[in-house]
Amino acid sequence: MPVERSAGAVIFRESSKGREYLLLHHPESQNKRATKAVVGHWSFPKGHVEKGETTEETVRREVREETGILKFEFISDFKETIRYFVKYNDEKRMKFVAFFLCKTSEKKVTISF
Numbered sequence: 525m526p527v528e529r530s531a532g533a534v535i536f537r538e539s540s541k542g543r544e545y546l547l548l549h550h551p552e553s554q555n556k557r558a559t560k561a562v563v564g565h566w567s568f569p570k571g572h573v574e575k576g577e578t579t580e581e582t583v584r585r586e587v588r589e590e591t592g593i594l595k596f597e598f599i600s601d602f603k604e605t606i607r608y609f610v611k612y613n614d615e616k617r618m619k620f621v622a623f624f625l626c627k628t629s630e631k632k633v634t635i636s637f
Contacts (some may be wrong), residue, residue, distance in 0.1 A: 528619045531582040532570025533626040535596060546633065548590060570621060579622045592634030599625040
């Protein structure tokens, strides 16, 4: 069975209101690889690990591309990997996603398309 690997970040910042977390909203049918229409959902910034990249490098690239956030730090000793099955073009795949906890002080977020 083919395997896919992705990496992402649970990003937070401290504000006068308390701790705030960044979630991205993906509207319906954004995923062009899916065989069926995808219902809108919320998620953390994440993406596929490219050849030659470490998971940490993937997180830095994906956070930058999806949110415009450049400055953040990894919270040591937090890495959670989830796994689930996905289906693309009638092919079932096992997907692993490693999430890291990251802290930023940046307020401005520029969401990608």
